[in-house]
Amino acid sequence: MPSHAQNTHLDDPLQRERDHLASSRAALRAMRADVESLDISDVTGNWVNAKILAGEIDSRIKALADLAGTPLFFGRLDYQHAPGVEVSEGADGESFYIGRRHVHDAGGDPMVIDWRAPVSQPFYRATRNDPQDVGLRRRFGYTGGDLTAYEDEHLTDPAEADTTSKLLQSEIERPRVGPMRDIVATIQPEQDEIVRAGANGTVCVQGGPGTGKTAVGLHRVAFLLYAHRERLARTGTLVIGPNKSFLQYIEQVLPALGELQVKQATVDDLVAHVEVRGTDSSLAARIKGDARMAEVLRRAVRSGIRREPAEPLVVVRGSRRWRLPVYELAEIIGEMADREIRYGAAHDALPQRIAHALLVQMERSGEAPDDRVQDAVARNSAVKALVKECWPPVDPAKTVLRLLSDPEFLARAADGLLTEDEQVAILWAKPARGLASAKWSAADAVLVDEARDLVQRTGSLGHVVLDEAQDLSPMQYRAVGRRCSTGSATVLGDLAQGTTPWATASWDEALTHLGKPEARIEELTRGFRVPRGVIAFASRLLPAIAPGLAPVVSVRESAGELEVREVKADGLDAAVIGACEESLAQEGSTGLIAADARIPALAAALGAAGIAYLAPGEETSAEARLTLVPASLAKGLEYDFVVLDDPAAIVEGEPDTRTGLRRLYVSLTRAVSALTVLHSAPLPAALT
Structure with a gap:
């Protein structure tokens, strides 16, 4: 050539x-x-x-x-x-x-x-x-x-x-400085097939580190906006990322391709109907994220429906009185309840349905009522009172608040769905007295979003890109799925990088929760960013964290640099600073990744050494090319050089060993050119 x-x-x-x-x-x-x-x-x-x-x-x-x-x-x-x-x-x-x-x-x-x-x-x-x-x-x-x-x-x-x-x-292999770049010059055939897939179908991309799945998803949005601009301009597009740092990292890709109107958000942004001020235990969060909670909420929202009123309905119009017996009212209410239409839509339709039944009586008696009469009857105080009695208005947040604060109400809604222990686990230790005092958790906010949709349909977009999808709970998948119920989606993720207690076990299961069970699943196994030596080292963890997953095969000519250094515990900080200085002496960006608990100590050590550093997502510059990254925020980010601090601490920082090893796998695969691992405690057995 x-x-x-x-x-x-x-x-x-x-x-x-x-x-x-x-x-x-x-x-x-x-x-x-x-x-x-x-x-x-x-x-x-x-x-x-x-x-x-x-x-x-x-x-x-x-x-x-x-x-x-x-x-x-x-x-x-x-x-x-x-x-x-x-x-x-x-x-x-x-x-x-x-x-x-x-x-x-x-x-x-x-x-x-x-x-x-x-x-x-x-x-x-x-x-x-x-x-x-x-x-x-x-x-x-x-x-x-x-x-x-x-x-x-x-x-x-x-x-x-x-x-x-x-x-x-x-x-x-060009050094990576600053935020994520577009890949239009380097798109590979298997990536291009996904990018140009039709707008009507949902595509799920399983891709290991460095396979370009995020870039593929973003370029797919750009392609769909080109091929179906008028339609998507009307219905909207959205990119959903795992956190704000990740969204900052990718935010320049679409504008560089001339696409300026695509919105970006996290799942927490989508469900921000209440202020999140509390936290859950991992057990409570897992239960609240379970798909069974959808039925618990449905029962709670509809618990106030009274299928049979206490007495007949009597409506006075002029000199005449019109009467609907209890059995006929029960038939109307029962029909509305059995149709399973959204609670709020049924509440709004019920007065008209009752008024129609009265108009039938009027017509039989020789009158000729029109639509104005039906509307007037629907607004009658007696009709309003009956609707309030049998189909009372529901406030979604108050319903969830009651569900998490009232053991008896929860027991009725969760009967046959959640065990008694599970019910106890999700009940608030200190029940809130009202919405203003409620300390909602992130999982609670998702429940409120589900309840809102049970009352009133959530608007749907034309296309949604969901990145790092493996970390979503079933209830979070449902929240995203509502936003593209009449549109399509691009789902991106890696089962081996799931680091939440509810991490996805299979894409078939996840896509079912998303409401897209017919989606086609594509797998990217050719790595273009992570060097061969680095990905091979990290892939030693796969049998322990994702036994059925094929390892990524790097196609890079350069094997990259991999160095594992064991140091004494009292010299770990100094060794980390030295490794950072070595990386900064070369062209490109450097990421110092460590267990979240280690971040304050390393920040102090960097400050004492006079090394400027950035937070994840901030753009590198001539003055600051090093980013201090908590392991919990490393997912989706890439740096030319990575210095990894104490792998054992990253594993121990998670609630269980498997999740900790997955977090370590993520951290090990952020390097584009070289990886330096420093440890004082023994490495996890899977790596040795």
Whole structure:
């Protein structure tokens, strides 16, 4: 595979590619200037439309920004024939530059094709066995934003050797500084198949460390917004991550691809109907997260329904009295209860249903009532009183509060579902006297969200990406599933990295709780970020934490650096600081990962050594390239160099050994270039 580095001859192909890059950047500036010059003062009828249009124009201007240091295009395809034209017609081929967004010249002719366009797909999928009518695939290399090299693959030339692209390999292994980058230049065929999967189906991606599952999920959102923009603009898209640090780490990927409207949140953000001020024991949290709680809540919400009123309904209109007997009212209420429609919808519909029954009586007596009469009857005080008696309004938070504070109420709702011990475990030790004094836990907030949905349907989005999904409880899956009940989802995770007491046992089970049992499950096993030596070391833990899972196979040419150092207990802090200084002497980012309990001591040691450090998710800079990471927040993050402090402390910091080993597996697999492990206590047996 021929490569071509920098050459100063003006007639050199590299110079022509640079010229095209300069022309493309000029065209992009012109496109942005055209949008900035739009005058909308006379094209809208009112200020509301004007504001909406101005917002759309502002978003378009931002999307057309030429980001410094971000290559406008990264590849070129030379087709043997014009795309879409039968080969037998002998049409001349065309060349297309593949980039992060579409750019056209003043005449409307494309200068750069969006990577999501169908014509760009062979850039990711064409092979020598299946060239897809591509004669030449060219990759470009950049240094500091300047085009400095290119590399050609002649897919139809049998004389050319089939070798790995050096530019592709160097891009994959490039030092990682700052937040997560897009991977449009390095998407692999198996990843591209997931990225371009249709919008109507849900896809679940099982991927070990470094397989690119998070990037695949984000690029799938970008692709769906390109292919179904109008639909998703109407219904909305959402990316759900495990914590704020993770969301900060990935927040620049979609804007770099020109997508600015995608919202990001954690599961806690979705269910923030009450203020979380309390905590649960691991046992209580596991029970509250169990799928059985959905039925407990359903019973609690519907516990106030009285199928048979105490007396008949009498409605006075003018000089006449209209009467519905108890048995007929019981039939109406029973029908509403048996239909299992949402509690609030039934509460709102019941007055109209009763009024309709009275209107039937009126019609039989010779009257001709219309809809206005039915509405008036539905608002009658006697009808309102009966509805309040038989189908009283429900406050979701108050219902959950009562469930967790009143043993008798919980016992009735949980009968046959939760054991007596389980009921005791989830009851609050100090029952709250009201909503204002309630110390809700994170698991309680999910229960309130479930109760709210039982009363009133939760709005659904067009597409939801759920990352690090293996850590969700069944009730959390239900909360996410409500947000995409009429849309689709991309579920991303790794069963081996589940570190919660309720961690997912299987994707089939998780997808059932999510409400997407028909989702297709894809597995990514080729690693592109974690070096071979590092992933092989971490994979020693797999038999203990995920026996049925295949280990990740790293495709990186460099095995990476792995060093395990044993030091004396009283010298551990100093050894960790020394290892950090060694990593900082090299280009790239450094993550110091330690058990949560060790963070204060290490923070003090870094301060004493004069080493500036960041919190997880904060962007690295020339002044601070080291991030101090509690092991509980390491998931999803990556650093060029990782210094891992005392593995035994990470394992011991969890409620059980298996969870601790999974937390350690996560921590071991955050390194992109090198991993240094320092320990004073013996390493876990699985690692030795």
